[in-house]
Amino acid sequence: MNRAPTVLVVLLLFVSTIFADEFLISDPNAAFVLVSTQSGEVLGETRREVLEKQYPPGSLIKVFTTIAFYQQYGDHFPVYQCPATLSSDPVGCWDRNGHGEVGITDALAHSCNVYFRQIAQKISPEIFQQTLQKFQLSKGFYSRNEEDIRKIMTGNTLEWTVSPMLLLRAYCSIFNGGYLYPMPGHSTGTVALDRKIQQILQQGLAESTENGTSIEARRISGRPLIGKTGTSLMWEEGKINWRSTQGWWIGLYPAQKPEIAVLTFVAGGRGATHAAPLGGKVIAWFLQSR
Numbered sequence: 001m002n003r004a005p006t007v008l009v010v011l012l013l014f015v016s017t018i019f020a021d022e023f024l025i026s027d028p029n030a031a032f033v034l035v036s037t038q039s040g041e042v043l044g045e046t047r048r049e050v051l052e053k054q055y056p057p058g059s060l061i062k063v064f065t066t067i068a069f070y071q072q073y074g075d076h077f078p079v080y081q082c083p084a085t086l087s088s089d090p091v092g093c094w095d096r097n098g099h100g101e102v103g104i105t106d107a108l109a110h111s112c113n114v115y116f117r118q119i120a121q122k123i124s125p126e127i128f129q130q131t132l133q134k135f136q137l138s139k140g141f142y143s144r145n146e147e148d149i150r151k152i153m154t155g156n157t158l159e160w161t162v163s164p165m166l167l168l169r170a171y172c173s174i175f176n177g178g179y180l181y182p183m184p185g186h187s188t189g190t191v192a193l194d195r196k197i198q199q200i201l202q203q204g205l206a207e208s209t210e211n212g213t214s215i216e217a218r219r220i221s222g223r224p225l226i227g228k229t230g231t232s233l234m235w236e237e238g239k240i241n242w243r244s245t246q247g248w249w250i251g252l253y254p255a256q257k258p259e260i261a262v263l264t265f266v267a268g269g270r271g272a273t274h275a276a277p278l279g280g281k282v283i284a285w286f287l288q289s290r
């Protein structure tokens with residue numbers, strides 16, 4: 001029996017796995033999953049098991065806060081000032097230089113805490129909860145006080161955890177016509193979203209990759225993308241590590257009618273500086289290898 005072809009195939013697979021891992025993920029604390037936005041079919045992954053746990057979503061939640069505001073007020077999004085603040089200021093933005101005058105597009109693009117903290121004050125907690133429910137994200141959300149719910153809306157969340165894989169599916173549904181694709185342990189579903197709010201989110205997440213927190217993903221992939229970053233304190237085995245952070249990025253490509261979506265995670269990192277660049281690499285790798 002000639003075993004050479006089998007050996008060669010195994011060897012090639014081995015080499016290509018190493019290459020993909022080394023090229024994509026030099027950081028042992030990083031993980032990603034790449035899916036079809038329509039079907040949820042997994043097209044690439046490294047350490048997906050990390051993504052199947054529950055975590056505080058950080059600023060990835062801001063997309064759903066935006067949807068909840070729209071449910072209540074339509075497209076009458078306010079404009080706020082995000083001033084420069086001292087790092088000791090509890091109501092300052094994550095960016096202490098401030099973002100200046102901010103509407104919803106810039107607020108999403110720069111993940112502006114000052115903006116989201118203020119719209120969170122206007123959104124009914126019931127409507128926010130119903131919004132999460134529509135996307136099947138509301139597990140463990142019940143019996144919370146208003147103050148906690150408003151913190152969750154802002155992305156300042158240590159009180160509530162959610163599966164990032166479910167967040168990825170919810171993001172896909174916003175851009176695939178409202179379809180919640182099948183996932184183990186979860187039913188499929190459809191989410192009705194007005195074209196107007198879909199456009200607002202599309203614009204904000206595109207601006208994020210052009211001039212906002214996702215800019216590294218756009219630069220590294222060299223492609224028009226849409227995306228959203230998230231950062232939270234490090235969450236290890238259900239406990240907070242106050243000395244470290246973890247970064248997330250959800251990105252979709254192409255920017256118009258996305259076909260693929262990636263979720264990246266970097267323990268010990270941040271959304272903009274670690275997870276978004278990794279997302280750009282994954283998308284470039286996938287498109288080149290196709």
Ligand SMILES: [Zn+2]
Binds near residue numbers: 082098099110111113
């Ligand atoms: Zn800001």
